[in-house]
Amino acid sequence: MDNIVIETRQLTKIYGEQTVVNEVNLHVRKGRIYGLLGRNGAGKTTIMKMILGLSSVTSGEVDVFSQTIKGNEKYIYPRIGAIIETPGFYPNLTGTENLEIFAKLRGTSRPNAVKEALGVVGLPYRDKKVFSKYSLGMKQRLGIANAILHDPELLILDEPTNGLDPIGIAEVRSFIQDLCVKRGKTVLISSHILSEISLLADDIGIIHNGVLLEENSLAELHKRNSKYILLQVSDTAKAVLLLERRFHVKEYSVQDTHTVLLYDTDLDMAEINKALMLENISVISLQLCNDTLEDYFKKVTGGEGIA
Numbered sequence: 001m002d003n004i005v006i007e008t009r010q011l012t013k014i015y016g017e018q019t020v021v022n023e024v025n026l027h028v029r030k031g032r033i034y035g036l037l038g039r040n041g042a043g044k045t046t047i048m049k050m051i052l053g054l055s056s057v058t059s060g061e062v063d064v065f066s067q068t069i070k071g072n073e074k075y076i077y078p079r080i081g082a083i084i085e086t087p088g089f090y091p092n093l094t095g096t097e098n099l100e101i102f103a104k105l106r107g108t109s110r111p112n113a114v115k116e117a118l119g120v121v122g123l124p125y126r127d128k129k130v131f132s133k134y135s136l137g138m139k140q141r142l143g144i145a146n147a148i149l150h151d152p153e154l155l156i157l158d159e160p161t162n163g164l165d166p167i168g169i170a171e172v173r174s175f176i177q178d179l180c181v182k183r184g185k186t187v188l189i190s191s192h193i194l195s196e197i198s199l200l201a202d203d204i205g206i207i208h209n210g211v212l213l214e215e216n217s218l219a220e221l222h223k224r225n226s227k228y229i230l231l232q233v234s235d236t237a238k239a240v241l242l243l244e245r246r247f248h249v250k251e252y253s254v255q256d257t258h259t260v261l262l263y264d265t266d267l268d269m270a271e272i273n274k275a276l277m278l279e280n281i282s283v284i285s286l287q288l289c290n291d292t293l294e295d296y297f298k299k300v301t302g303g304e305g306i307a
């Protein structure tokens with residue numbers, strides 16, 4: 001498909017006895033920010049390394065720009081910018097000097113590439129501070145500047161906000177959004193912090209023990225996890241019939257023989273209760289619920305949650 005920039009099919013990585021990435025099918029769409037969310041050790045870095053050819057694939061396939069990574073890398077990788085773990089910068093050179101070296105190595109022809117990249121991440125151009133004197137936040141920024149130096153179409157950023165303070169995180173978030181919205185870049189970003197991903201990403205993949213448990217747009221996840229009325233009754237079939245006829249309920253889902261979720265939260269719960277009882281339908285429970293995204297992640301990752 002044209003609008004898919006990265007697609008993995010049954011992507012699997014096995015180290016010894018351990019399957020660390022298990023048949024993952026992920027889809028990163030053009031011009032969008034895809035957040036790969038998972039706890040420590042979930043397999044995020046390994047997936048990114050396989051996409052970038054930094055780690056061999058045990059089985060399955062990776063397509064980038066609609067080309068399967070197998071011999072086409074020479075044409076594909078110049079179109080990608082990545083930070084996976086800290087890049088090797090020279091400690092005794094300044095940020096500008098470091099980037100100038102990387103620009104030469106990569107054959108970046110644009111004359112202002114270094115200045116522009118530093119500007120995007122908010123680092124000064126041609127200042128005197130050497131890399132070894134940089135704070136962690138500045139190092140992270142330089143890493144991102146290095147990744148965007150050659151103006152790639154696709155950015156793969158492995159936990160780029162690790163170790164940043166809240167203001168630093170907000171700034172990085174804002175320039176990643178700018179890169180996507182103003183410059184049309186596609187971004188695959190990983191994090192173990194739900195709040196960070198939910199403020200940034202358009203689409204989310206939840207990875208747990210190497211398995212992609214869910215892949216969806218943030219909007220869809222929010223919709224699914226908003227307010228609802230939980231109704232537990234002796235007979236859902238009879239209850240639903242009554243709700244449809246008497247209360248004109250259309251938006252609902254039957255969960256099991258005793259449970260129905262009603263998505264219209266303006267319904268009069270007392271009236272519903274009364275009507276059900278008059279029809280001899282026992283009401284076990286009737287309550288307004290407000291599932292947050294966090295509750296949802298806890299549920300899909302087996303109770304412990306993320307972050």
Ligand SMILES: Nc1ncnc2c1ncn2[C@@H]1O[C@H](COP(=O)(O)OP(=O)(O)OP(=O)(O)O)[C@@H](O)[C@H]1O
Nearest residue numbers: 015020038039040041042043044045046047159192
């Ligand atoms: N070279 C390796 N040899 C053996 N096992 C490895 C290797 N690299 C990673 N693993 C294992 O693979 C699993 C996934 O690791 P990975 O680094 O992909 O997780 P992650 O989601 O990036 O975690 P974190 O949030 O801590 O960065 C872990 O159990 C890790 O120990």
Ligand SMILES: [Mg+2]
Nearest residue numbers: 044045046158
């Ligand atoms: Mg990692």
